Amino acid sequence: MAQFWQLVNKVIAEADILLLVLDARMPAQTLNKEVVDKVRRVGKPLIFVLTKADLAGREQAELAKKFFRPCVFVSAKQFQGTTMLRERILIEGKKAYKGREGFSIGVLGYPNVGKSTLINALKGKRSAPTSPQAGHTKGVQRIRAGSLYFIDTPGVIPYMEKNPAKHAMIGTVDFTKAKEPDLAVFELMDLYPGKIEVFYGVGHGEGKEEVLEAIAIKRRMLGKGGKPDTQRMARQILRDWQEGKIR
Ligand SMILES: Nc1nc2c(ncn2[C@@H]2O[C@H](COP(=O)(O)OP(=O)(O)OP(=O)(O)O)[C@@H](O)[C@H]2O)c(=O)[nH]1
Ligand SMILES: [Mg+2]
Secondary structure, three states, X not given: OHHHHHHHHHHHHHOOEEEEEEEOOOOOOOOOHHHHHHHHHHOOOEEEEEEOHHHOOHHHHHHHHHHOOOEEEOEOOOOEOHHHHHHHHHHHHHHHOOOOOOEEEEEEEOOOOOHXXXXXXXXXXXXXXXXXXXXXXXXXXXXXXXXXXXXXXXOOOOOOOOOHHHHHHHOOOOOOOOOOHHHHHHHHHHHOOOHHHHHHOOOOOOOHHHHHHHHHHHOOXXXXXXXXXXXXXXXXXXXXXXXXXXO
């Protein structure tokens, strides 16, 4: 972990402009405040990039605009918002570094938020390897796209953050490895009341456990003695969420 931070510090020192990539579905949860503080301290331009916008609702986007400035919404998968982001990078760069045309841009954020996919979308071709599994980018990679020079980084989570349920929900830990998938699903239910119920077509039961049981029964995810296998069902829900099936 410490070596990841060393690397982030190096990238912040090297880059002219920093992009902090957030998941548009849960920007507050994927915001690493330590990174924001570090960038603010050195006084370099910081742009919030809310990616996976194809999976996020309109209200979420409107709300996020108030908190994250300047921010740009992007769907790297659908190549939306990339021109806007390029323009924003140039605006911020020219404001901070008068007379300059080319800039190096450090791309930071939690694991698996979509940093490498974003760089590929900006470049218009696959240069940075991506993966549904978190922790894919291992070291720093430099990718040139015209006058812009991107520095891809491995994702980092806040130094002392130990929150397995949250990490599973945001995809930092993938569904196959989540230790207590039910807790991650409950976290998701807190964040988006009713979303899971609607997707799986069950009523808004008494409590979260009951809702999960109802989904397991509906999907015939049953264990010994015909009892609902909530752990297996929770893992499946986590998978549907991480793969962007639940919107
Ligand atoms: N729906 C959707 N999925 C996306 C988007 N951008 C990235 N993804 C998916 O998110 C997953 C992670 O993408 P990466 O670009 O590898 O994420 P990363 O932040 O570089 O991850 P690490 O290098 O592991 O830190 C992949 O399965 C991508 O296909 C997007 O705009 N929309
Ligand atoms: Mg990556």
